[in-house]
Amino acid sequence: MLSVQENMIVTFTPALFDKFAEVVSRYPEGKQKSALLPILHLVQAEYGWLSVDAMDKVADYLALKPIEVYEVASFYTMYFLQPKGKFVLEVCRTGPCCLVGAERIMQHMEKRLGVPEGQVTADGLFSWRGVECLAACGFGPVLQIGPSYTFHENLTEERVDQLIDELKEKAKNQ
Amino acid sequence: MAEEGKFKVTIDGITVDVSPGTTILNAARQIGGDIVPPAMCYYSKLEGSGGKCRTCLVKVSKGSEKDPRPMPKLVASCRTTVMDGMEVQNITSPDVVEARKGVVEMLLINHPLDCPVCDQAGECKLQDLGYEHGADQTRYEFDRRTFERIDIGEQIQLHMNRCILCYRCVYVANQLTAGREHGVINRGDHSEISTFIENALENDFIGNVIDVCPVGALTDRTFRFKNRVWFTKPVDAHRDCPTCSGKVTLWYKGDEVLRVTARKDEFNEVEEFICNSCRFEKKKTADWLLEEPTLIEKDSVITANHYSVFTPPPVIKQNPKLQEANEEQLARTERLK
Amino acid sequence: MARKLLLTHIDVPGIDTLEVYRRQGGYRAVEKALKTMSPDDVVEEVKKSGLRGRGGAGFPTGMKWSFLAKPDGVPRYLVCNGDESEPGTFKDRFLMTKIPHALIEGMIVSSYALGANTAYIYIRGEMMPQIRIVERAIAEAKSAGFLGKNILGSGYDLEVYVQPGGGAYICGEETALLESLEGKRGNPRIKPPFPAVAGLYGCPTVVNNVESIAATVPIVNDGGEEYAKIGIERSTGTKLISASGNLVRPGVYEIELGLPVEEFIYSDEYCGGIANGKRLKAMVAGGSSVPILPNNLATKTAKGEARLMTYESLADGGFVTGTAMGSGGFIAFDEDQCIVRNTLNFTRFYHHESCGQCSPCREGTGWMEKVLHKIEYGHGDIADIDLLWDIQRKIDGNTICPLGDASAWPVASAIRHFRDEFEWHILNPRESQTRNFGLAHYADPLVPVV
Numbered sequence: 005m006l007s008v009q010e011n012m013i014v015t016f017t018p019a020l021f022d023k024f025a026e027v028v029s030r031y032p033e034g035k036q037k038s039a040l041l042p043i044l045h046l047v048q049a050e051y052g053w054l055s056v057d058a059m060d061k062v063a064d065y066l067a068l069k070p071i072e073v074y075e076v077a078s079f080y081t082m083y084f085l086q087p088k089g090k091f092v093l094e095v096c097r098t099g100p101c102c103l104v105g106a107e108r109i110m111q112h113m114e115k116r117l118g119v120p121e122g123q124v125t126a127d128g129l130f131s132w133r134g135v136e137c138l139a140a141c142g143f144g145p146v147l148q149i150g151p152s153y154t155f156h157e158n159l160t161e162e163r164v165d166q167l168i169d170e171l172k173e174k175a176k177n178q
Numbered sequence: 179m180a181e182e183g184k185f186k187v188t189i190d191g192i193t194v195d196v197s198p199g200t201t202i203l204n205a206a207r208q209i210g211g212d213i214v215p216p217a218m219c220y221y222s223k224l225e226g227s228g229g230k231c232r233t234c235l236v237k238v239s240k241g242s243e244k245d246p247r248p249m250p251k252l253v254a255s256c257r258t259t260v261m262d263g264m265e266v267q268n269i270t271s272p273d274v275v276e277a278r279k280g281v282v283e284m285l286l287i288n289h290p291l292d293c294p295v296c297d298q299a300g301e302c303k304l305q306d307l308g309y310e311h312g313a314d315q316t317r318y319e320f321d322r323r324t325f326e327r328i329d330i331g332e333q334i335q336l337h338m339n340r341c342i343l344c345y346r347c348v349y350v351a352n353q354l355t356a357g358r359e360h361g362v363i364n365r366g367d368h369s370e371i372s373t374f375i376e377n378a379l380e381n382d383f384i385g386n387v388i389d390v391c392p393v394g395a396l397t398d399r400t401f402r403f404k405n406r407v408w409f410t411k412p413v414d415a416h417r418d419c420p421t422c423s424g425k426v427t428l429w430y431k432g433d434e435v436l437r438v439t440a441r442k443d444e445f446n447e448v449e450e451f452i453c454n455s456c457r458f459e460k461k462k463t464a465d466w467l468l469e470e471p472t473l474i475e476k477d478s479v480i481t482a483n484h485y486s487v488f489t490p491p492p493v494i495k496q497n498p499k500l501q502e503a504n505e506e507q508l509a510r511t512e513r514l515k
Numbered sequence: 516m517a518r519k520l521l522l523t524h525i526d527v528p529g530i531d532t533l534e535v536y537r538r539q540g541g542y543r544a545v546e547k548a549l550k551t552m553s554p555d556d557v558v559e560e561v562k563k564s565g566l567r568g569r570g571g572a573g574f575p576t577g578m579k580w581s582f583l584a585k586p587d588g589v590p591r592y593l594v595c596n597g598d599e600s601e602p603g604t605f606k607d608r609f610l611m612t613k614i615p616h617a618l619i620e621g622m623i624v625s626s627y628a629l630g631a632n633t634a635y636i637y638i639r640g641e642m643m644p645q646i647r648i649v650e651r652a653i654a655e656a657k658s659a660g661f662l663g664k665n666i667l668g669s670g671y672d673l674e675v676y677v678q679p680g681g682g683a684y685i686c687g688e689e690t691a692l693l694e695s696l697e698g699k700r701g702n703p704r705i706k707p708p709f710p711a712v713a714g715l716y717g718c719p720t721v722v723n724n725v726e727s728i729a730a731t732v733p734i735v736n737d738g739g740e741e742y743a744k745i746g747i748e749r750s751t752g753t754k755l756i757s758a759s760g761n762l763v764r765p766g767v768y769e770i771e772l773g774l775p776v777e778e779f780i781y782s783d784e785y786c787g788g789i790a791n792g793k794r795l796k797a798m799v800a801g802g803s804s805v806p807i808l809p810n811n812l813a814t815k816t817a818k819g820e821a822r823l824m825t826y827e828s829l830a831d832g833g834f835v836t837g838t839a840m841g842s843g844g845f846i847a848f849d850e851d852q853c854i855v856r857n858t859l860n861f862t863r864f865y866h867h868e869s870c871g872q873c874s875p876c877r878e879g880t881g882w883m884e885k886v887l888h889k890i891e892y893g894h895g896d897i898a899d900i901d902l903l904w905d906i907q908r909k910i911d912g913n914t915i916c917p918l919g920d921a922s923a924w925p926v927a928s929a930i931r932h933f934r935d936e937f938e939w940h941i942l943n944p945r946e947s948q949t950r951n952f953g954l955a956h957y958a959d960p961l962v963p964v965v
Binding site: 056069070071072074077078080081130 | 185357358360361362363364365373374375
Binding site: 040 | 590599600601602603605607608609611635639640641642643644672676678679680681682683684687694696697698699700701716757758759760761765767803844846848852856857860861864867868870
């Protein structure tokens, strides 16, 4: 299915290219494809998501065919191929966290943000989703917040509210 | 003892000497017949293919002469190389038969079973597999996975619902063309063959994805709904082609060439890959030097309608309308007399 | 008190910095190995230690190392598997967060043993904070001369890099990890060849779990024999156990292998019992993939002996009455938990994480999820239980990589031990929507699966 609905033309800054070059230097000569995952992370951190144009430019930089980048970006769950909220709230939804109330947290989040999983709030600030095990089962329920991936353990509904308020405040001051 | 420099391998009780490095599947193919495991994803002409569909699983009941321990799990015969003295069970192992039945069921639960309108019907390996190894009914009661149908270029249609993700077409693009433009996107049972963005596959050899596709996922748009394959008549032909070997099979209906494919061997693999120009553009008998009717396995549906004279039932002789409707067959009968 | 080897200094403030780590005796193993031992000596000590891979399979690390092919002129690689994603397992995240230099030190010692001059630490992308921590630790180690050219004047060169994953459980499978490290989709490779012969970039490669690599530090420091004195039989040394679920004190514990399961659950030194005064209903000992065991088989084997935290004792009884050590992800379920619901959750996980390469796993995991969903939400049929059993049987052992098996085992064990609960769900479709089976004494309205 050709599901690309939106594109965003990007121009990588020299600073970003410097970061790319550092990543590429970690691998042997000719193995620059290894840099693909870290570079996609860098691009997503810069633009919030991976547009076709951004992926094509990464392909160009690494001397890959664009499809090689699409294949990889669509395989891994961390890469967003559609625009997301400024902050992405990801709650662990796997077994051990559910034993200690993750499902309740997700319901609360849906109610609080007013959008279903995967969608962006009207103000463009938030999107949320359940993700699979975040490897913090003993401290569940857990939540991570992109793009900087801050991590929050032993969640309660109150704590979720508090975090959302803090993020709103942060966005206002930016 | 095996011949000098060869390994001896026994498959379902039949022993054969093969070169080291031969896979169990290819050793079985050297023996031939019913003991050859089915292969939906392996393709001997595509490097790296195989191992994925799991239909060719076999049991290694003796690892080798040196280390006779059996292998703990069933192994993919297409990717497991033989050892000297190895003993393999294929259809003689109930475990293998059972596992294969399971794989066939898995492959079919999301397959649309739209064979009546599928251009691959009659030469579909999944049909054969289901017939030979499948269960008589499905236990799957949920909605099947569906995708949009897309045209990837002028001549190739991708019908993802039918795809079994054998990856053969990806290997074709990797190994026969200068730059692959399609691939497998997404993950798990959402995986699909795609170009991701709208993109036409344009390469002189990309048409070969149609020939290697074991099912009707990649079909020839120039042949789309033209006819059922078992009503067409294959004839080997060749031409002096600047791009490829020019050795093909022409599929005739009457005097008309409905489609052109590469020639295929008994394991349904092409003998030589052909170029797009031979496949899609040369559809006139005048373009080709005809050789002889293609040899077809006697139990293939392709043989059902050909090389035999149509004997019109009496009612046709009396009814002008029916005569008109059967004009083509009657003309052929005249020709063959 | 039980002996600790990895987490000894975990509570020392600033132990994540090189300075404090060194003050606690850190990097002694590097000095000892590089200055007084040959690479083969290190391999020998690891063999003697009996250390078994801590990532899940439990394969002896020393033996894995000795399989490494050493053709001339071809680089060799050590790759650390920090893709910790197995539900119930969170020890590697803990270790990397708290004491990252233990991993770096282990990387240096192990790379030296294997003759690798470049090593990668593959950390799952979701662990961005840990990636930053480990990268900082590498930089510190490098500026102190423990990494780079001619380390400690030994003539040995080593560079260690962190590679972030992109979000895929399957990359914890070593060949999928290598594919991912090469910038590709995380599709497991078809073996053979094994990574020891053709791994990263087709070169001989060893892939080891974070904890296994960290464990080489005390092995080099104290000697393999000393390490092997801890534990029972072929389960030597200490092991990090991630404890989660309905426990009074969940968390990461370093145990001496051989500790009774009962003591681990109930003693105050460890988990402190089941939370809220409830009773244990079931446990998963080694991460979501291993068979779930009911209370009676959790603490005792079928023979009535105390079940111990060892590879052998946990596996006692095979998959009929036993389970496996796996990655040490210990999940406790109290009496109010629903096994059907949990099995559905785990199965959804495997369905979501299947790479989609081979047919039994790609199609079978989704099918099992659908059937379980139907049962959980009151639309099940008694025949569905046998169907589920048959689907998992068709997946188990027939796939390219162990993810297929891992998806099958939780389903098989849940049916094996809790069949009555499945039946109850199916026969009481309404009641099962409002309360859980078993000794549940309060009604917990179920929330929809997300």
